[in-house]
Amino acid sequence: MLIIYAIAALGVIGLLFGLFLGVAARFFAVDTDPRVEAVKEELPGANCGACGYAGCANFAEAVVSGEAKVNGCIPGGDETSKAIAGLLGQEVGSSVQPVATVFCIGDSFKTSDKFIYDGVADCEVAGNFLGGFKTCSYGCLGYGNCVKACLFDAIKMGEHGLPVVDTEKCTGCGLCANACPRTIIKMLPRGDSGYLVLCNSHDRGKSVSKACEVGCIACKACVKVCPEEAIVMEDNLAVIDLEKCTDCGKCAEKCPPVTIYRRNAIPTEAQALAYAAEKSAESA
Amino acid sequence: MRNIIKLSVTLAVVGIISAALLTGVYNVTAPIIAERQEAEYRQALELYFPGFASYDSEEIGDDYFDLIYDGSDELIGIMGTIEQQGYDGTITYNLAMDDSGSIIGVRVVSHSETPGIGDVITTEVFQEQFFGKNYEDPIVAGDDVNAITGATVSSSAMINSIRRVSGVVAENFLGVESVAIDISEVPDGTYQGSAPGLGGELTVEVEVSDGVIVSIEVIEHNETPTYFIEAYPFIPEQIIAEQHFDIDTQTGATISSEAIIEAVQNALREALGIEVGEEPEEEPVDINISEIPDGIYVGSGEGFYGPITVEVEVAGGQIVSIVITGQDETPEYFRESNPLIPERIIEEQSLDIDTSTGATFSAKGIVQAVLNALDSESGGED
């Protein structure tokens, strides 16, 4: 007798819930456009927000509805845009993928520490503590918020205390730029030509040279010498406009602390370490 | 549409197969489980009512009672299965009482008291205290039944529950109308009564005028405040409103509430001249040490878990040293009474000392051992 009740009970419950789910699936069916799913498959799925939408799903819907451009996904780069274009039958506008550039060459051998900081290993927190332990209060503190933010493992913290960008891996999504509390990292269109002032300090003269051997002391020498007026002083910091820059290199020669470098000759970690070794050999 | 049918049918088929399988297994195991539980229960009954014939069960409130009959259908006893709220959850225990209403057995069926502390309620020593107690004896924690310190909540929960249940058994099965207090007969005036609460003695002052309790005031107690606010003034108001005593004590502070009721009843019992279970006076257990010849004496006394043996050295009519040569008490309890008790005895040079240390049992065990050693007849010269 019991077995009949048991079978009846479970059978009915199973049937009921099966029906319930089936009906609910039909009644509440959200008419998702199959193309959205297909586009979503193509996207890297990092939800980095570089496309300006809340995650890949959101961007996929925007692309299918025509609101967003096919090449909107920056990390995806060209092949993703081509794939999406193929799906939606649109031609591809070439997407110029930016690259992260570190505007600070004041590594731990060229600057010194005001005090020993042993607190929370976070750039923002370290920066808020008495203006940061580095003599330069605009320079990189080396706790790697940018490294933590990068989803593509394209940025590493060098031995010399500055982040090093791997241009192949960098997808230009800009997460590291947002993560840096001192906005030292900026996104520039890819390219090797043109000169950059690799400094972020808004101080003047003595206070900069005391803080860092290679900081921009706002002497305006580069502004005067530049034939194209491509350089402008923004709050005691020289900024070169890459469109106007004709790659002549006069500013780099004139710059007393040598802060200006050509884009393909930015000082590397190895050079910094060599400089440090030589400096310690001198003083020993 | 077809798809939905297919889905729900699959689910239903899987459900049906599982139901059939489970029922099959259930039919096999259910009798075994029932039979095992029955055997276990019969074994317990056998323990207290050897040679019983049959029993039938009754239910009062949420307690279960089995009336146990011998061969000639004579009621030989009652076995209660009671669930009581302990420190850490429900304690289920069996209470066996013979037909004259005195307790002959206590058995903890299941509990989740903290291991090592609360589970002292499962030790024979704790349970044996209740044996022989009759339903009239006011089983009072601390006086004639020791609430194990360190496990006060668990043990006093058990003690109060056993007292309540024995009252219920007495009233319902043994045909004893409870020693009811008829408030209307109480002459006007204010009376004092006291009863043991969670933290110790609780004393109330009850004012009665023309047969009605007018006011109840707790004049002295040391209950835990968080418990006490749950019981006071709620319980007195209830008593005054209903003018009788079986009111709901499930106030989240059962022990304090029952203590207040007990105290009010004691106050009125005194007023009505019903003798209240007075303190069983311990006869003074002192011997004149100065007469004892010098020498080392050996003796033993009954501790919590077993015998405690001591070696007492007497010189110049004075106890010079007491060494405990053997015991297997629980370490954390024994530490509270050793070396405290020996020092006290030597200091006061008498055995009539305060034994309410953190471990009353061990303390009394040591005193007994020393007495046994020095008592000329039983003790032997080493």
Next chain:
Amino acid sequence: MEKLLSIIFIYIFVENFVLQRFFGICPFLGVSRKMETAIGMSMAVVFVMTIATLVTWLLYNFILVPFNLTYLQIVTFILVIASLVQLVEIVLRKISPTLYQGLGIFLPLITTNCAVMAVALLAVRQEFSLLEAVVFAIAASIGFSLALIIMAGIRERLELAKMPDVLQGSAVTLVTAGILSLAFLGFKGMLTL
């Protein structure tokens, strides 16, 4: 009424479902990495746990007990919970896609969450009335959320602390949960049902 209040107090503080009774540890370790995921999960758990307990209580007392099929309780309870979670997922996706965005990924996690099943079972085993069972479910889920959110707060700071990398991740989470459970031990025995 007073029993309801004590149920609420007990199952949030005294018998916290995560820290004292060990239910729902898998999501507790997994989801407490960031605060907003913790809050999302808590809301989902409160919602599903309450409805699941309501349905399972009714099912148990009106179908299983009368036909004494109580041995089927595990199968029926888990079937109810699984189907309920799938139903909530479907309905949520239709009604508010944004909420589904935030909450959706946690829903399948809830089916294998011991806490939901434990609440359903305990509500029935302790013979609660319907109202008590629902209050019990709400209290348990709030207790679960409380532990989850406290843990999320701590873990966000733990990420920044320097520690031996062997301890990194779930090892340190468990030890912190241990200390949290010690803190909750303070409530022990304060109130009994």
Next chain:
Amino acid sequence: MKATSPYMQDLTRGIIKENPVFIALLGMCPTLGVTAFIVNGVGMGLAATAVLIASNLVISLLRNFIPPQVRIPCFIVIIATFVTIIEMVLQAFQPVLYEALGVFVPLIVVNCIILGRAEAFASKRPVIRSLLDGIGMGIGFTLALFILAAVREILGHGTILGPDPDSAIHLFGANFEPMALFAQPAGAFIALGLLLAIVNLLFKRFNIN
């Protein structure tokens, strides 16, 4: 790794390399809940293993007949059936263990290991391999429970072989003051946390991953 046959790999995968508790961090609820005593820990381990083997077997047998949309509910019903059978068997023949494990026996049905293995492995592999995988995972789970229970019982109670007095062997004599922390829930968390750290250390040292 020498070229072992896939069957051997299935069997040994669950024991150390992919131990469900120490590596995959699954089945945490029973791991913390019942490991106050070795007897209970191993008991739970074996019960879960039995369910795991049975459900892996049945699920891999039925894997082609169950339509994908309704896959999860069916798997769950199958697992729940085996859990109920185990519960009845335990209640009938091992009442003490059943009492000690309490509500954790029905909770095996929501144990992430079983549903995880069923979905990740059994529903895609032939019967023999799922069976071996079930056995491997079961042994790994029981091993982990045994280790944690041993640590907790020896430190927390100073005994081996369990709660009931006549079978318990007191390791450190009568007046050993046990570290009551490990009998408490908090101790379970801390013990497991430290065990995980040790396992990480060992894996790093012998760089198995």
